[in-house]
Amino acid sequence: MTAALLTLADSRLPAGGHTHSGGVEQAIAAGLVHDPSSLAGFLLRRLTTSGAVAAGLAAAACGGGDPAGLDDEADARTPSPAVRAASRQQGRGLVRVGRRAWASPLWDALPRAPHHPVALGVAAAAGGLTPRDAAAAAAYLSVSGPATAAQRLLAMDPLTVAAVTARLAPEIDAVADAASGRNGHVCHRDLPADSDPLLDLLAEVHAARRDRFFAS
């Protein structure tokens, strides 16, 4: 591991992730998240579905997979327009900062507003990281942002929320291992495709609201 991984997973990296709640804002509105234990359940749900998909795509993009083809695979795994828009917004933000941070010709192969996991994989490669690192960053980011959003929206104790996230470490590692465990070039169709229709529904209801604090 190198410090580039810490930079990539740092919530202070100005890639725009802080404006997204990863569905937590709507989950709170729907009464599904209201305390540390329901937050832990929500995060696990997110980690094992969209987090696993992101980890697979990021690992493949870092390992030299064709970014345009992976971006198509990301679209196919993200049928919700609201989730798609959030992913592309964050991907674009990451490209903006990543290009400056880690100069590499790899960036030029990306579509204009790529899905975030694909951009993350390219950033990891440009920063000299491995596919396993890219998968770990993707898996971690799938819960760290939503956890912070929940803390802010519910005025939860920051120490409690930090503990909730930290206790997910074994599950985050497992998702990253599974996503990068398939050595060499993975056939795109074999990448994880785990989905949670509940998260899609929450995202679409959220996108139609006018009184929201977070972009997603």
Next chain:
Amino acid sequence: MITRVEVVARRGPGGRTVLPVVRASGQLAVRRTGPASVHLVATAFGPLGGDDAEIRLVVEEGATLAVRTVAAAVALPARDGDRPSVQRVAAEVAGALDLRAEPTVVARGAHHRAELSATLAPGAVLTAREQVLLGRTGEEPGRWTGTTRVVVDGRPLLHTTVGLGPGAPAWLPPVAPRAYASTVHVGQAAGVLTGDDAVRLPLEDGWVATAWGAELHRVVRAAEAVA
């Protein structure tokens, strides 16, 4: 047990669909029930854990095919070990395929894997419906894993895996439904529509509608309401 089904639909004289290939072995038989429709008929109990079924459907340009089943399938656990039962549907569509099976009921202790892999030519029409109930009446839920991959003109349009039941990582209270229904359609576009535990999402020239809840008949109605 190994089950293999193959049906080929072809545009025949006068534009009518003919079925030059209708083959089945193992646990399913195929009955022609209309000019362009077949029913799959279970010839044995199950599927049981370890059973492997592959259904290959080819609908050539200008042809239409409707595929139905006659009754719900009850997936039962393996007699020994905990192997899942697997059903793969591989569809190659240049015409129009309408695939609507009766519900799959997954008994306690069973794990059923359902895969739909559809490869569509430009302009092809697809409707594929899935209905799932975990556990028979009064029974603990079984486990179901469903993967849908639709590729149109070489580009992936939809690829999702939904895991339901004990052991599925994202099947967590308070939203751990026993009943699930999903329909994917390619051929006519539709926008986002949300309901109570139901959502329709747009695809290029199509949509996917999903609903979930405690009781299958309500879930089926909810899915139809957003379809």
